[in-house]
Amino acid sequence: ALSGVFVLLAIIGLVWHGLNLSLEFRGGSEFRVSAVPSSANYETRAKDAVSHIPTAGAAEVTKVGTGTIRVQTAQLGESEIRAVQTALATEFKTDVGNVSASFVGPSWGASVSQQALRALIVFLALVSIVMAIYFRTWKMAVAGLVALLHDLFITVGIYALAGFEVSPATMIGFLTILGYSLYDTVVVFDKVRENTTEALGNGRMTYSQAANLAVNQTLV
Numbered sequence: 001a002l003s004g005v006f007v008l009l010a011i012i013g014l015v016w017h018g019l020n021l022s023l024e025f026r027g028g029s030e031f032r033v034s035a036v037p038s039s040a041n042y043e044t045r046a047k048d049a050v051s052h053i054p055t056a057g058a059a060e061v062t063k064v065g066t067g068t069i070r071v072q073t074a075q076l077g078e079s080e081i082r083a084v085q086t087a088l089a090t091e092f093k094t095d096v097g098n099v100s101a102s103f104v105g106p107s108w109g110a111s112v113s114q115q116a117l118r119a120l121i122v123f124l125a126l127v128s129i130v131m132a133i134y135f136r137t138w139k140m141a142v143a144g145l146v147a148l149l150h151d152l153f154i155t156v157g158i159y160a161l162a163g164f165e166v167s168p169a170t171m172i173g174f175l176t177i178l179g180y181s182l183y184d185t186v187v188v189f190d191k192v193r194e195n196t197t198e199a200l201g202n203g204r205m206t207y208s209q210a211a212n213l214a215v216n217q218t219l220v
Contacts, residue, residue: 010157025109
């Protein structure tokens with residue numbers, strides 16, 4: 001029931017909010033204002049400065065470290081980039097040289113995502129075969145993949161619900177969760193197989209008792 005609640009929240013987050021993709025995935029221009037004398041109300045001030053450039057769209061403003069302001073906008077031309085740099089420098093009372101600008105195209109994120117998805121599918125297929133051979137049953141392989149998808153789906157859903165930014169670093173985090181989820185499942189199943197084989201051999205415990213003991217031993 002608790003798992004079902006988390007899955008439901010994940011679905012709501014993905015359907016209603018969607019993922020907040022970073023600049024690397026959607027493309028656009030990024031400005032970083034360093035050596036800021038005062039960062040009070042930095043979000044409002046940065047958005048007001050950028051609002052004078054209509055093509056910039058809705059700016060996303062975050063603080064990086066202690067004295068750097070990051071401003072992300074839609075893709076801008078050379079003249080517009082210089083205008084934004086000047087506006088930000090004026091607003092934060094710093095030199096224009098302290099406002100760096102960079103551009104990231106959406107094709108980079110799309111290419112990386114496609115390659116990662118292909119690699120993930122191949123990886124899961126190979127892991128399923130290895131688990132089925134190791135445990136001598138396809139059921140444990142399927143159960144391991146279901147648990148894996150369950151963990152990833154809830155994590156991604158929480159990101160969508162909370163509005164956290166999904167960046168390349170986030171994708172690495174998702175893959176780390178994938179690895180640990182699969183590893184933990186294999187460790188538990190290995191202990192289950194060991195206990196149930198012994199239980200069926202001596203008849204001292206039922207299958208469910210031996211499986212339950214395996215989970216408790218793994219937790220310890």
